[in-house]
Amino acid sequence: MQSFDKVQFVEIDENSNGQRIDNFLFKILKGVPKSRVYRILRKGEVRVNKKRVKAEFKLSCGDQIRIPPIKIESTQKSIDISKFDKVKDLEQNIITETKQFILLNKPSGLAVHGGSGLSFGVIEALRALRPKEKFLELVHRLDRDTSGCLLIAKRRSYLTHFHEQLRLKQMKKEYLAIVSGDWNNQHNQLSAPLKKNQLKSGERFVTVDDEGKHSETRFKCLKRFGQQSLIRALPLTGRTHQIRVHAQYAGCPLLGDKKYNEQQGQQELANNLGLKTFLLHAHKLSFSVPDSDKMHTYQAEIPAIMNRVIDELSEANK
Numbered sequence: 001m002q003s004f005d006k007v008q009f010v011e012i013d014e015n016s017n018g019q020r021i022d023n024f025l026f027k028i029l030k031g032v033p034k035s036r037v038y039r040i041l042r043k044g045e046v047r048v049n050k051k052r053v054k055a056e057f058k059l060s061c062g063d064q065i066r067i068p069p070i071k072i073e074s075t076q077k078s079i080d081i082s083k084f085d086k087v088k089d090l091e092q093n094i095i096t097e098t099k100q101f102i103l104l105n106k107p108s109g110l111a112v113h114g115g116s117g118l119s120f121g122v123i124e125a126l127r128a129l130r131p132k133e134k135f136l137e138l139v140h141r142l143d144r145d146t147s148g149c150l151l152i153a154k155r156r157s158y159l160t161h162f163h164e165q166l167r168l169k170q171m172k173k174e175y176l177a178i179v180s181g182d183w184n185n186q187h188n189q190l191s192a193p194l195k196k197n198q199l200k201s202g203e204r205f206v207t208v209d210d211e212g213k214h215s216e217t218r219f220k221c222l223k224r225f226g227q228q229s230l231i232r233a234l235p236l237t238g239r240t241h242q243i244r245v246h247a248q249y250a251g252c253p254l255l256g257d258k259k260y261n262e263q264q265g266q267q268e269l270a271n272n273l274g275l276k277t278f279l280l281h282a283h284k285l286s287f288s289v290p291d292s293d294k295m296h297t298y299q300a301e302i303p304a305i306m307n308r309v310i311d312e313l314s315e316a317n318k
Contacts, residue, residue, distance in 0.1 A: 015135040105300040148282025174284040181252035183221040183229040225313035254278035
C-alpha cells in the first residue's frame, strides 16, 4: 500500500511558477489516479492560499498549497534501474548540459518515458540518476526506436520557452534515415495530412488521411545505393510517426520499418544487414535560450549501426 497519509503543505518555487494545479499534483502525487486528483480538487480538499481552486488554476511563486491525505493501492513493483545497461550509459550520451537543460543523444530502443508496458524511460532514468534535480521534464519526444537529439529542461521557464519555440516552429530538427527505394526528388517538399489510429491491441498506427492534421516534411536525398537511399528529413510539424509515414507516402518507407514498410524483399534485406528495426536518427537540433535570439545548433553522433549499414550498402552498389 503506497500512502500519502499525512496532510502536505507545499510552497511553490520558480520551477512550478505558471503550472496548472492539476499538472502539479500529478507530479507530486505519483501513482495517484488522475480521476482521484480531479475529485479532491472538485471537492475543495486541495487549497491554494486557503482557497478552493479549479483544475485549470495556474500557480505562482510563493503560493501555499494544502494537499489532503490520500491512500492508493500500489500496482507496480519498484525497479532498480541501475541494473539496466542502457540507463547506466545515459550519462555518457549527454551532448551538452547546463544549469537549465540537458541535451541527450538518446539510443535506439529506449523509450523517452514509461508507459506502453514499460515501467521506466529516459526521463524516469534521469530523475533516478539525478535525485538532487528538482525539475526534469521532456521538451519533446522521440519514438522508442529513433535515436538522437532529445532535449530535457531543468527549469520550468526554459520548458515554457522551448515549448513556445516548438509552437512557433522556431526549433529546427534534422533527421537522417535509410529508406527503401531510389528517392524521387519530386517529393522533397511533402505535405500530407496525418491521422492517428489505435488498433485493438492499443498499438498506434498513422495514415495519410484528408481528415487528419496538417503535416509537412522537407526531404533531401544525400546518397543513393541503387534500391536504397540515405535521406535527410526536416519535419516542419511534429506529428506521431511523421517522417516514417511521409517517407512511406513518397514510395520510400524506412528500411527495416516493420509497421510501415511492406515492400517485397526489404525485410529480408534488413535482416541480412542485422537490423532489428528502422534507422532514423535525430542528427541536429537548433534552438535559442530565453532572453537571446541567437540560435544554437547541436549535433548527435551518428550511431555505429547506421554508419555500418551505409558502408555495406555503398560497398554492395559500387
